[in-house]
Structure formats: structure tokens, C-alpha cells
Amino acid sequence: MYELSHPGGPLTGRIQLTGSKSIANRALIICALTPGGFPIHRLAEADDTVRLQNLLASEDEILDAGPAGTTFRFLTGFLSRRAGYQILTGSQRMKERPIGILVDALRELGADITYVENEGYPPLKIGQSALDATDAISIAADTSSQYISSLLMLAPTLPKGLRLTLEGRIVSIPYINMTLSLMAYFGVEHEWDGQTIVVPAQAYQPREFTVEADWSAASYYYGLAALAPSADLQIDGLFEESVQGDAVVAELYRRFGVTTTFNETGLRIEKSAEALIPPFFEQDFVKCPDIAQTLMASCAGMGVQGLYSGLQTLFIKETDRVKAMKTELGKLGITLYKIPAHMSGAQEGQQFFGQEEKADFSAGTPTFATYHDHRMAMALAPLALQHPIRIEDPLVVGKSYPDFYRDLETLGFTVKDLG
Ligand SMILES: O=C(O)C1=C[C@@H](OP(=O)(O)O)[C@@H](O)[C@H](O)C1
Numbered sequence: 001m002y003e004l005s006h007p008g009g010p011l012t013g014r015i016q017l018t019g020s021k022s023i024a025n026r027a028l029i030i031c032a033l034t035p036g037g038f039p040i041h042r043l044a045e046a047d048d049t050v051r052l053q054n055l056l057a058s059e060d061e062i063l064d065a066g067p068a069g070t071t072f073r074f075l076t077g078f079l080s081r082r083a084g085y086q087i088l089t090g091s092q093r094m095k096e097r098p099i100g101i102l103v104d105a106l107r108e109l110g111a112d113i114t115y116v117e118n119e120g121y122p123p124l125k126i127g128q129s130a131l132d133a134t135d136a137i138s139i140a141a142d143t144s145s146q147y148i149s150s151l152l153m154l155a156p157t158l159p160k161g162l163r164l165t166l167e168g169r170i171v172s173i174p175y176i177n178m179t180l181s182l183m184a185y186f187g188v189e190h191e192w193d194g195q196t197i198v199v200p201a202q203a204y205q206p207r208e209f210t211v212e213a214d215w216s217a218a219s220y221y222y223g224l225a226a227l228a229p230s231a232d233l234q235i236d237g238l239f240e241e242s243v244q245g246d247a248v249v250a251e252l253y254r255r256f257g258v259t260t261t262f263n264e265t266g267l268r269i270e271k272s273a274e275a276l277i278p279p280f281f282e283q284d285f286v287k288c289p290d291i292a293q294t295l296m297a298s299c300a301g302m303g304v305q306g307l308y309s310g311l312q313t314l315f316i317k318e319t320d321r322v323k324a325m326k327t328e329l330g331k332l333g334i335t336l337y338k339i340p341a342h343m344s345g346a347q348e349g350q351q352f353f354g355q356e357e358k359a360d361f362s363a364g365t366p367t368f369a370t371y372h373d374h375r376m377a378m379a380l381a382p383l384a385l386q387h388p389i390r391i392e393d394p395l396v397v398g399k400s401y402p403d404f405y406r407d408l409e410t411l412g413f414t415v416k417d418l419g
């Protein structure tokens with residue numbers, strides 16, 4: 001367990017931000033699909049990326065993706081064409097994260113995939129197939145965009161390419177765009193017409209590639225700036241033009257008086273002591289699910305009333321994130337609650353959640369559980385600007401950002417290992 005604290009006063013410093021695991025994992029899969037490969041610079045040191053790199057190089061029969069969603073989903077597609085049989089497995093939580101939508105789509109293409117334990121869930125036994133049964137399939141787009149990205153990256157290498165029709169409300173759409181723009185960087189063209197993406201058969205063109213810094217990780221610095229009396233932070237490695245949907249975080253925090261200016265090496269986040277905090281924050285997170293916890297913790301720290309929608313994918317991530325945030329914010333006297341449909345005006349398939357109290361530390365130092373979810377630890381960490389906090393299983397951050405605590409220390413935080 002770690003205890004985090006900060007002496008108070010203005011928050012200043014400079015961070016070389018970790019690389020994006022989403023971008024790195026796409027680059028690794030595309031590289032493996034490109035004859036001869038290509039050099040990738042600033043490959044993220046995230047556990048999920050190291051894992052994918054190791055599994056792509058492994059000839060073992062059992063491949064363990066651990067808790068890494070993109071690693072598991074991207075490999076499910078990739079291994080369908082690799083020689084021999086492999087068993088693709090993961091952590092206990094991974095075995096609870098659905099994979100049936102992707103398996104059904106791959107089976108329609110001709111894949112040889114069987115469930116080793118429970119129907120619809122990892123682990124999978126994956127054999128080699130030409131994936132030439134058809135060149136046009138449909139897939140439900142309302143559960144995880146990672147299934148779609150997995151198919152898209154494979155698509156140009158299929159004998160007749162792929163015509164992929166997305167059904168239902170599309171979640172996490174910026175991640176589909178990220179996949180397509182990386183494919184385009186490596187010379188692969190597509191057409192997106194209505195709900196259908198067409199990728200003709202083509203070869204990836206090798207090109208050197210550099211991984212951008214991680215905008216999802218940047219969200220924690222926005223969270224810190226929002227809770228500091230004043231802040232001036234330089235975050236290196238991020239650029240205004242980004243393929244990451246979570247870059248929207250710069251816009252979201254502007255509402256709390258946290259401003260962003262781009263410069264040569266990255267960006268500067270500033271908040272002045274006079275910044276006005278609005279009483280209310282409303283946001284649909286369907287395009288940026290990974291920053292929802294950051295904003296919930298910020299609203300808690302500022303005592304801003306939050307109204308959230310687009311959280312439907314959070315239930316099947318590293319943990320049920322809504323439930324986990326509800327429990328942990330509850331330790332600070334905050335109720336995160338579902339708003340009944342008749343009160344929120346929610347349309348079918350939509351749910352609204354609300355919270356309004358300000359974090360109350362009068363019960364002493366809170367101990368936050370992390371539920372095997374890196375984002376629980378990192379999203380709650382900024383609250384240490386208001387009162388010391390304790391984080392259980394703190395090294396869970398390694399999934400995307402192993403140097404998180406070291407970077408906090410450079411901003412003046414004390415990180416005490418309580419064992
Ligand atoms: O493709 C990706 O890199 C990701 C897609 C998103 O998942 P879903 O599409 O399952 O929402 C996101 O939450 C995850 O952290 C990374």
C-alpha cells in the first residue's frame with residue numbers, strides 16, 4: 001500500500017509523459033502483419049504493450065494476455081491466421097470480459113476458434129485459417145470498439161479484403177478512427193460509407209514510426225491542476241493534432257479554468273488561483289470512456305455536481321468501473337447514483353449517473369481499493385492534494401503507466417510505501 005501526500009501550494013513541474021499503449025499495440029500488430037516489419041520508436045513501457053510484444057515473439061502453445069484488453073482482442077484476430085494452434089488466455093477478469101462478438105465475426109470469415117472454458121469468454125483455442133469464407137460481415141458495435149479494430153487491422157491482408165458493417169450504436173469511435181489512421185500511415189486505404197467500412201486487399205508499407213505520448217495518462221495531470229490552488233505544468237510528448245480521442249480532456253478541463261497551450265515539446269497546463277469553478281459538469285463519455293474516472297474524481301474534489309452518460313462500456317473494463325468509483329467515492333461521503341430514466345429523459349440504451357457532494361476527509365486518511373484497475377489508482381491520486389490518501393495494490397498502474405508515482409514525486413508528492 002502507498003500513502004500519497006503533498007505539502008500544498010502551487011503545483012509546478014515538467015513531465016516526459018509515457019507513450020500511448022493503444023497506439024503502441026496497434027503499431028505492434030501492424031508491424032507483425034508487414035513483411036520485414038519496421039522500426040517503432042518510443043514504444044510504450046506499459047505492461048500491456050510489453051506483453052503484446054512478448055506474445056508476438058513467443059512460440060509457446062499457451063499465450064497469456066493477463067489483464068490487457070487490446071492485447072487479447074488484437075491477438076484473437078491476428079492468431080487466426082498464424083500457423084498452428086495456440087491457446088490465448090488472460091487474467092481472471094479477462095475471463096469475464098466478453099469476446100463472443102469478435103469470435104462470431106471471425107468464425108463467419110472461416111476462423112477455427114473454440115472456447116476452452118465458458119462460451120463467449122476467454123480462454124480461446126485458435127487454429128490457423130485462410131479467413132476466406134466471405135469478404136462481407138456485420139458486427140455489433142455497441143460493446144467494444146476493440147473487436148472492430150482487431151478485424152480492421154487484419155482486413156487488408158485477407159484474400160479479398162473486408163467489408164465490415166457496424167450494427168447498433170457505435171461505442172469508443174475515436175479508437176476505430178485511431179486504427180484506420182494508423183493503417184493509412186502504413187499505406188492502407190479504406191472507405192467509410194454510412195455504417196460500412198471497406199478495406200480492399202492491400203499490403204502494409206513499412207515506415208518508421210514513433211508512438212505519441214498518452215492523452216489518457218495526461219488526464220491525471222489535468223485532474224491535478226484542477227485540484228491545485230494554482231498550477232503550471234509542462235507535459236512533453238503530446239501534440240495538438242492527435243489520433244487519440246482522449247485529447248478532448250484539454251477541452252473538458254477548460255470548463256474548470258485549466259488552460260492548455262501547445263508548444264514545441266508538448267503542452268503547458270495552467271490554472272490560476274482566480275479560476276472560476278462552475279457548479280455543474282455534464283458529459284457524455286461514449287467517445288472517451290477511459291477519462292470518465294478522472295473527471296468523477298475531479299468533480300468530487302471540487303464539489304462540482306456531475307451528470308454523466310455514455311458509461312455503458314465501463315462495466316466490462318478492468319473492473320466494473322462505475323461500481324468501483326461508487327464504492328471508493330463513497331468513502332469520501334459522495335454518492336454516485338443512477339438517475340432513473342423517467343427523470344433523466346434517457347433514450348433506450350442510455351443511462352445517466354450523477355454525483356454532487358464535495359469530498360469529505362473528516363473521517364481521516366481514506367484507503368482506496370484499486371480492483372486490478374490502473375485507472376482507479378491514477379484517477380483518485382489527485383485527491384492527495386487535499387488530504388493524504390492511501391492506495392491499495394498501487395503497482396496496478398503498470399498496466400499503462402509504470403512510472404506514474406515517480407512522475408508524481410517530481411511534482412513534489414511524497415509517496416510512502418507502507419508495505
Ligand atoms: O482500442 C483501444 O486501444 C481501446 C479502446 C477502448 O475500449 P472499448 O472499445 O472496449 O471501449 C478503451 O477503453 C481502451 O482503453 C483502449
Ligand SMILES: C=C(OP(=O)(O)O)C(=O)O
Nearest residue numbers: 067068069070290317318
Ligand atoms: C480499458 C482499458 O484497457 P483494455 O480494455 O485494453 O484492457 C484501459 O486502459 O482503460
